[in-house]
Amino acid sequence: MILSQGNVSLTDVELTPAAREGTAARAESDKLNVYYDADSGEIVAEIADSGIKNGTYSFACTGILESGTEISGGTVRVTVSNTLPRARLSAAMVRLNRQLAGEESIAVKVTLTGGDGYAIEGFEELPDCLDYADGILTATIPNADFTGGSYVLNAIVSRNGETATLPAGVILRVQVYDRAPxxxxxxxxxxxxxxxxxxxxxxxxxxxxxxxxxxxxxxxxxxxxxxxxxxxxxxxxxxxxxxxxxxxxxxxxxxxxxxxxxxxxxxxxxxxxxQSTVRLAKLSNRTVYQSQTAPLVQVLSITSPATAEFGEITLNSRSTAALRNAVEAAGGIEVSGGIVRFPAKAFASLKPGRYTVILDVTPENAAADAKPIQTRFTLTVQK
The missing domain is CATH 2.60.40.60 (Cadherins)
Incomplete structure (x- = not known):
């Protein structure tokens, strides 16, 4: 019970049948034990006589404060019924393959409809092909001689510490067949x-x-x-x-x-x-001098796909012949990832002018039949 004022305390609650003495309703009400549980602060109703008839019974509720003052708590109604729930299966039939005997299993979910507060505890006399746990019936082939069948299953339910077997059974049909999976x-x-x-x-x-x-x-x-x-x-x-x-x-x-x-x-x-299409960032044109001693460093970048990495980079044969010959004579290009170094010795043997540089790029893990990707820039050689 809940008090409307927080500065007072409830010590007890008296519950009196609302039906008048000597009436049939009062006689049935007296078959209920309705009381106040001070520890939980709740009103508890129990059946004291199993012969009570179905129906709704009213009890006048009177609260007693610490001062001894009695206050009205209204009416408590208790409904008595003997309606049991009904069990339901998620499937009415299961099919098991004899070739998978002992390994294959099929789960059927069991639920209850109607009735409040009931839980399924199990089933009476389950056949060998069925097992129940945690709301699930599991069907298997128990032995080589099993041929299946239809089974009427009576669920055992519990509520408030008491158990009962549901009189209305559910039917589960188990079929066995023999086919290669x-x-x-x-x-x-x-x-x-x-x-x-x-x-x-x-x-x-x-x-x-x-x-x-x-x-x-x-x-x-x-x-x-x-x-x-x-x-x-x-x-x-x-x-x-x-x-x-x-x-x-x-x-x-x-x-x-x-x-x-x-x-x-x-x-x-x-x-x-x-193989994804590889796209490279455009290379900037570069200028070198015949007298320089530092190599030319050109940095390549893959713009897509993000997972691609540089594998092999070579100088294409369609690069300007004079440049290509000079680079090869100076030891060739050096490649590290996407960084390409052109030897400075090559520039000393080149005449001032513009040269076309074409690089063939093969990504790491490229397909064997994939053509290299080409990228180019113009190299200007000055005195």
Whole structure:
């Protein structure tokens, strides 16, 4: 009970049946034990006589303060009913594959409708093919001779420390069949040689099996070119480290999935790899002097994709011949990542003028059949 004033305290509450003495309603009200629990501050109603009739019974509520003053607390109504809940199953039938006996299981959720405060404790005399825990019935094939059947299941419920078996049973039909399990894979994503983290995600769809994929291995001539793992029942396929790929080749691998305790071979997968288009920042034209002793340093930058890194950089054969010959005679260019150094000795042998420099850029992990990306700038040689 809650008092409207915070400066007073309640010591007790008297609850008196509202029905008049000598009436049938009063006789039924007296079959209830309604009292005030001072520790919790709540009014508690209990059935004292199981013969009480269904109905709603009223009790006059009188609060007693510490001073002994009595205050009206209104009316408390207690409803008595003998309505039991009904159990419901999320599925009326389950199908189990004999070929997966002992490994395959199907879960059926159990809920209650009607009745308040009831909880499911279990079921009476469950067959060997069924087990119950935490609101779930689990169906399995218990032995080699099991052929299935229809089962009437009576739930055991509890409320306020008492238990009862529901008279209305639910029916669950368990069917057994014998077919080879199989699967299909739905692919999403692509493999990009310039992005080592790229992957194809395959979502399995199982046939003649209820379960989750737990493992995978790859078979076939191209199996060593790829790596695969299962995460939360989904297959993630990536490129193997240190391998070279062609964007024109269709690679073939055969997945073998593990689920329900069995290895199941699927259809061969056709895998293609791609290479993102690499874009380089435009190079500025440069000026050098015949007499300088420091090399020319030209810094290249990849603008996209973000995952691409520099691999090989070479001087293209279509660069001005005199420049190319002078650089090669001086020992060639030096490359470190995207930094290219042209030897100063090359400039001393060049006549003053303008020269076209073309660089071939091959990204790291580029496909074997991919052409280099070209970038150019004009080099001016002065005395």
């Amino acid at each position: 199989s699967f299909r894979l739905t692919a999403k994503g692509k493999l990009d040689v310039l992005n080592p983290a790229s992957e194809i995600v395959y979502t399995p769809r199982l046939t003649n099996a209820q379960g989750t994929v737990t493992d995978i291995r790859l078979e076939g001539a191209d199996a060593e070119l790829f790596a695969a793992e299962v995460v939360d029942g989904v297959v993630h396929l990536t490129m193997a480290k240190g391998c070279t790929y062609s964007t024109r080749t269709t690679y073939k691998v055969t997945p073998v999935l593990t689920f329900c305790g069995q290895e199941v071979t699927g259809s061969t997968l056709s895998i293609r790899v791609t």
